[in-house]
Amino acid sequence: MPKINGNEIRIGNVLEHNGGLWSAVKVDHVKPGKGGAFAQVEMRNLRNGSKLNERFRSADKVEKVRLEQKDQQFLYENDGMLVFMDMETYDQIELPAELLGDRRPFLQDGMTVQIEYHEAEALHATLPQKVTCKIVETEPVVKGQTAANSFKPAVLDNGLKVMVPPFVGQDELIIVDTISMEYTERA
Template sequence: MAKMQANQMRAGMVIEFEGQRYTILKQNIMIPGKGAAVIQVEMRNVKTGAKKDQRWRTADTVERLETADEEFTFSYADGEQLVLMHPVSYEQTLVSKDILGDRLPFLTEGMTVNVRLIEGEPVAMSLPETVTLEVVEADPVVKGQTASSSYKPAVLSNGVKTMVPPFITAGEKIVVKTEDGSYYERAKG
């Protein structure tokens, strides 16, 4: 941890405030008609995701936390933990499955993931934007349904249900967005 003046805060930095960790979303310096300038900061609690507005005087100091974004390779799941391997040092890092929330089913062995570390502790993890999965079940097209009209339900090989265009059939591979599991395109080749 390092102390810094409040007016040095920038978006993306992480600070410790009242025993909690916050990511700075935006900050504005406000100069009132009289008196000293204040810094209006919008920040998000790293753990809870709750937003908070806070004001500091420019001379106030805040605790800035070291953050780093590192790439890891996902090895395997062990109970409630995910085992990640550093691609260079081969050191293993454990993170809780909760870090991914409902994106967890899109995590596959050998996948490269980006982990945000605060003071060396993993706090967030992002997956590649898209992943290719096989459609294991797809509803047949309803007679009279035009290709452009509506998507139909399908189940992917990771158990996630999604909506796909009528021309997609079981056994095909499709590209889906890891953010929400939505259909992106038919896999090439």
């Protein structure tokens, strides 16, 4: 693994530090009036989600880790474990549902998910940014309210609640952003 200087750490870098794998969430480069410059780095542990604030001087060496990214297809869920299939080798793997966190309801059968591996260990799963969902419950469409910049609550087929424009009705397909968990457009 390549070693980088403490002042070369950027947001999104994965580092091996204190025996764990950490993702840089926030990086502030500080040049105090007295003493040498340093980088104040907020990191999140990729295995257990804990956070850590660490100070790295430019002379400090840190191991930068490269994660292997693979596209895998979601097959089914079995006792809290999600079963994915590698689309090249057709190998199946089981991962805990907690890997997706609060984005778990967006996972649909047959969906292609990008999973990041460190050696043989799956650390992170990324859903597609936009997912099509069906509205199962919302207030009826009111004529003449189409241009207003207001929103109304709607319940999706996966059980999540999102705010939608007043012109969107029940049983319509909409596209939801999985990162912000908000309505983007009609499907």
